Amino acid sequence: MKTIKIPDAAIARLALYSRPLRALLESGVSVISSEKLAQFCGVNPAQVRKDLAYFGEFGVRGVGYDVGDLLREIKKILATDKEWILCIVGIGNLGHAIVENENFRKMGYRFAAAFDKDPKKAGEELPCGLVIEPVSKLRELIRALHIQIGVITTPPDAAQRVADLLMDAGINGILNFSPTQVKTPKGYVIENVDFTVRFENLAYHISKVP
Amino acid sequence: MKTIKIPDAAIARLALYSRPLRALLESGVSVISSEKLAQFCGVNPAQVRKDLAYFGEFGVRGVGYDVGDLLREIKKILATDKEWILCIVGIGNLGHAIVENENFRKMGYRFAAAFDKDPKKAGEELPCGLVIEPVSKLRELIRALHIQIGVITTPPDAAQRVADLLMDAGINGILNFSPTQVKTPKGYVIENVDFTVRFENLAYHISKVP
DNA sequence: TTTTGTGAAGGAATTCACAGCA
DNA sequence: TGCTGTGAATTCCTTCACAAAA
Numbered sequence: 001m002k003t004i005k006i007p008d009a010a011i012a013r014l015a016l017y018s019r020p021l022r023a024l025l026e027s028g029v030s031v032i033s034s035e036k037l038a039q040f041c042g043v044n045p046a047q048v049r050k051d052l053a054y055f056g057e058f059g060v061r062g063v064g065y066d067v068g069d070l071l072r073e074i075k076k077i078l079a080t081d082k083e084w085i086l087c088i089v090g091i092g093n094l095g096h097a098i099v100e101n102e103n104f105r106k107m108g109y110r111f112a113a114a115f116d117k118d119p120k121k122a123g124e125e126l127p128c129g130l131v132i133e134p135v136s137k138l139r140e141l142i143r144a145l146h147i148q149i150g151v152i153t154t155p156p157d158a159a160q161r162v163a164d165l166l167m168d169a170g171i172n173g174i175l176n177f178s179p180t181q182v183k184t185p186k187g188y189v190i191e192n193v194d195f196t197v198r199f200e201n202l203a204y205h206i207s208k209v210p
Numbered sequence: 211m212k213t214i215k216i217p218d219a220a221i222a223r224l225a226l227y228s229r230p231l232r233a234l235l236e237s238g239v240s241v242i243s244s245e246k247l248a249q250f251c252g253v254n255p256a257q258v259r260k261d262l263a264y265f266g267e268f269g270v271r272g273v274g275y276d277v278g279d280l281l282r283e284i285k286k287i288l289a290t291d292k293e294w295i296l297c298i299v300g301i302g303n304l305g306h307a308i309v310e311n312e313n314f315r316k317m318g319y320r321f322a323a324a325f326d327k328d329p330k331k332a333g334e335e336l337p338c339g340l341v342i343e344p345v346s347k348l349r350e351l352i353r354a355l356h357i358q359i360g361v362i363t364t365p366p367d368a369a370q371r372v373a374d375l376l377m378d379a380g381i382n383g384i385l386n387f388s389p390t391q392v393k394t395p396k397g398y399v400i401e402n403v404d405f406t407v408r409f410e411n412l413a414y415h416i417s418k419v420p
Numbered sequence: 421t422t423t424t425g426t427g428a429a430g431g432a433a434t435t436c437a438c439a440g441c442a
Numbered sequence: 443t444g445c446t447g448t449g450a451a452t453t454c455c456t457t458c459a460c461a462a463a464a
Binding site: 100148 | 218221222224225226228229250251252287288289290294302303304306307310311313314317319358359366382383384385387389390391393397399401403404405406407408409410411412413414415416417419
Binding site: 215217257270 | 454455456457458459462463464
């Protein structure tokens, strides 16, 4: 079977394209050119066209792309046109921020369970309505609630252990926000986010500016 | 002047390398090979050597890299060997999580001011000891406190406006956590983080797994 | 012997430039 | 005419493979 390799960066850009598309749709703009969309996202117009072309022909020559159609197509490609059921492990400040985040629910991500190893936290009710569960119930709840994605917001030294637990419980997609690289065997999908890296990037670049 | 271009990805990886180095240093390991370090970070050993070689010769042939020295060198390169003074704008859940984050202080990032446009929040004291200031005092405080980096954790529709304010007040590095691409003129450094993109990446990849 | 540092090779991703179509 | 879709060209990044050094 012939499969053209799709750059991972292209996938990330599709998500980026969807942001202005959403805004344009709301403000009633119905058609947009690759040129304009590229401008919004700070990329090259050819890049936009090529990224979209990996998945089909969504535009009309001489005209551009229909905003609504394109947004729908991108959602379909990214599989964000359906609801995803998540759980989160580690309810510190960051865990809190993520589980309560408005944007996520709007995007179709639904947190169905929140875990913390601190026995003092278990039983506590979060503003979103979820009750914090002890990690001992992880396996059981993941199965019962059909949870598909696990989000890790524990300290770094617990991250790999939690990831192993999640995978063992049947989850195959993990988002790790702790500043350590979690490893997974084949068949599992891991996104290591570590945004502290971005601070370091910033520091590097600023220190180069005269 | 001859400048070999250093890939942005190389900078991000330097930060990645520093994570296991820190841990190794604490556990008393004094020397590490590119092979081992690469394993920890899930990259190619030649990559590690090449990334480091952009900045100098830090290793000893036949031996490896001194953990302490290498960590120090990486910090120097990333300019995280000095203290950075930051402010944050938008004290919602995420802003809270970032300003309170332990890791940042350890890494030498010091938040000196927190702003929110909500007048009800102004005056409120955060657990870290900072008092939330109204955005109207942004310019004055940035100058008075010698703030160098601005972190944006507002809703997306306010992000660009806040960025403009920050730049106008004399800041030249911005970290934007809202899911929109903030643009800056030349001479300013911007990192658009948008980790909701990572959720979409994950959804895409999971939906491809059988 | 072992492991770094690096030129050369190879591979990927981006951009160009234009044919193709509305 | 105007803008997409795409092969070709280019640029950029990664990996190989080996000389150099401890």
